[in-house]
Amino acid sequence: MIKLFSVKEKQKKEAAAANGKGVKQSAGELRLQKDISELNLQKGMSIKFPEGKDKLLHFEITMKPDEGIYKGGTFTFDFVIATSYPHDAPKVKCKTKVFHPNIDLEGNVCLNILREDWKPVLSINSVIYGLQFLFLDPNPEDPLNKEAAEMQKNNPRHFESNVQASIMRGHHINGHYFPPCK
Amino acid sequence: MQNRLELVRPALSSSQKSELEDTIKTGGFYKLRVLGGQGDHPLHVSIPARCLVAPGNKETFVAVTSYTGDLIGISYDMSQMQCDPLKRLSGTNEVTLAENALVTVTQAAAAPPVVKEAPTPEVKRTAPKAAVGSAQRRKDGDKEGEEGGEAAPPPDERTWLQRNWIYLIPMMFMLLNGLDISELAEARIHAIGMNGADRWTDLRKLLTRPGKVTGPGFEPDPALLEFLQEDARVLCVGAGGLGCELLKDLALQGFGNIDVIDMDTIDVSNLNRQFLFRMKDVGKSKAEVAAERIMKRVQGVTVTPHHCRIEEKPMEFYEQFHILVLGLDSLEARRYMNQVACSFLEYDDEGNPDMSTIKPMVDGGTEGLKGHARVILPGVTPCFECTLWLFPPQTKFPLCTLAETPRSPAHCIEYAHLIQWQQERSGDEFDTDNEEHMRWVYDKALQRSEHFGIQGVTWQLTGGVVKNIIPAIASTNAIIAAACALETLKLITMCSTGINNYMMYVGADGVYTHTVAYERDPACTVCSSSVPFEIASTSTLQQVMDALMADKTLGANLAAPSISHGSENLYMRGVLEEATRDNLSKSIGELVEDGGIIQVNDKKLVSTMRVKLKYSDLAAMQQ
Secondary structure, three states, rough: OOHHOOOOOOOOOOOOOOOOOOOOOHHHHHHHHHHHOOOOOOOOOEOOOOOOOOOOOOOOEEEEEOOOOOOOOOEEEEEEEEEOOOOOOEEEEOOOOOOOOOOOOOOEEEOOEEEOOOOOOOOHHHHHHHHHHHHHHOOOOOOOOOHHHHHHHHHHHHHHHHHHHHHHEEEEEEEEEOOOOO | EEEEEEEEOOOOHHHHHHHHHHHHHHEEEEEEEEEOOOHHHHHEEEHHHHHHOOOOOOEEEEEEEEEOOOOOEEEEOOOOHHHHHHOEEEOOOEEOOOOOOOOOEEEOOOOOOOOOOOOOOOOOOOOOEOOOOOOOEOOOOOOOOOOOOOOOOOOOOOHHHHHHHHHHHHHHHHHHHOOOHHHHHHHHHHOOOOOOOOOHHHHHHOOOOOOOEEEEEEEOOHHHHHHHHOEEEEEEEEHHHHHHHHHHHHHOOOEEEEEEOOOOEOOOHHHHOOOOOHHHHHHOOOHHHHEEEEHHHOOOOOOEEEOOOOHHOHHHHHHOOEEEEEOOOHHHHHHHHHHHHHOOOOOOOOEEEOOOOOOOEEEEEOOOOOOOOOOOOOOOOOOOOOOOOHHOOOOOOOOEEEEEEEOOHHHHHHHHHHHHHHHHOOOOOOOOOOHHHHHHHHHHHHHHHHHHHOOOOOOHHHHHHHOOOOOOHHHHHHHHHHHHHHHHHHHHOOOOOOOEEEEEEEEEOOOOOEEEEEEEEOOOOOOOOOOOEEEOOEEEEHHHHHHHHOOOOOHHHOOEEEEEOOEEEEEEHHHHHHHHHHHHHOOOHHOOOOOOOEEEEEOOOOOEEEEEEHHHHHHHHHH
């Protein structure tokens, strides 16, 4: 090692060595490239990179559940990935206003792997699976939208018809208007 | 009534004076030898050096005797005595420590002679290495300092200033500390030998002598010190809590050229631990003020400040340093610096790191009473990315818990911060530095906690939760910075083997440290070796991809590769296929420079493969 700093033979490295090299992307971005190249989008899903194909840190995913009570709806989620990815989870918001026990009116999503259970081994794919699961199996026991949760628990039929009405035609529920999102 | 011993010390010769100063400096003790203990054996008492520094100054000590009335100790107070069982002498004895005559005891007029045969205590200053604060009997008369002691004490004719000058020094220090008179602070450094002629004594011992624990290739050489002072370039990243300590340690350790980079400005809340800064510096650049202060206080060091973000500096900037020392507080900044250091690394054809391209990095980190110091030699020891899992995830509460079943004050604060803010002030960008915003969150959290019957929402906790603040502790910073500075010295001079490669420190219950040799991740996307791959620059991207897949070794793990170069996605399978398809027909020389590294991702690969492209046609042209 002393050779490295040797007093006499302080070899000046060619300046060119540094040229053209450098930190062009964060390690988080490198990991995201892998995630995106392996992204498994199922039928009816789409992804959009609003800032172009080389700016992977921000994208929108649209999904259309093909079964369950949210069938027929189109929901868009906004993903913002910090450079600290995958140490930190992606920040995900639902851009579509939806009557759902685990999604509030501001678009906050209550999904364990987005907060307390996030692990660096998880990927964008895992988050998408998680979101799909929320539409197939809304969980009224752990609500973010309390009114939706109570309606689902107390009167599942009524809940279902409200959800479908809001998706198909737009509908007022408890004073909030949910525009159609077919 | 207790015996009062009055000690009067003679004027000092200049050599005695300097000896005395040394003793004060080292916090040493004077040993008093008092004759008249039991059986006329001399009694040795240790007294802190400062007790005796003022000639003629009257100090009151407690004299302690045994049951039989023998004098067994002299001390400021009983609590410093460690002998048993104790009894105080009644009456007053005056012991005068005079020039050469050592000691005279004068009986106070009214005092009954308690000590049998009126002992004539002989008190003498000897070597300052006596036992700390304890009075001990020695049956065998210690030979130390028994010489001397003839002439009679002259009357003390010195002025008050002459007698008390030495007391003024500590008072001056106190004033200096309070007033920050930097010019005078210089005097203080001289007083404690930071800039003196013997400044490099210890360092010379390390650098000019062989030893059994020296690092690989170490050759003792006085020129190493010169190298340290004149040629070695060290970059201190961060001038905050750790940075201040690091700069001070590095400068005092002999590094002559230090650069410091920090984008921050000084805040009032920094002043308790970032000791290079003063009230008047609030709002100024940390790097600039720190550099100025260090240069003012340590002779012969040049500190160059850079007040900017680490991302703003080109790679050439980082390349000029022999070593990078990090005093950072965020994972992002560490990961960035890690990529910088690793980007210089090159591997030879056998896949061994080229030692001359290694940019060593020493990283320190503290969190409350815990800290770590680690040494990163890209290609040799694990880099940050290899051990990213070391960083614990931030505690995050489930949103639904916050919304429906809050149980702790932190839940209430996070609810106000994450959910209520959006609901009630959705147009406003929340800013942790905006007092009104923080106050709003605090008020809402307090209301919520009252509603749920939860106690403990405070203004302080609100700041802690929202800004994710863990109180910084100055001593932790000092310990970690010291370890880092030492590792820096070891790496630069190889005068000792460094830590291998991660030292953790826990100061919560006593002092605990543990050093672990973490292992590199062979598939690390940042520091692992890239695979060299030769191809003509005129080949299309499609041809490059086909060639990669046809390669005997590389192709084994490729089925449907995606290729990126830096942030640029050249060809991506799946969702970006359409957007990148056009690149397939472009020549690779157009997309990637010679020697550039491409990232290859494939479902069959566990992690990204890095391929270094070498253009065969260009090499041929050069020949």
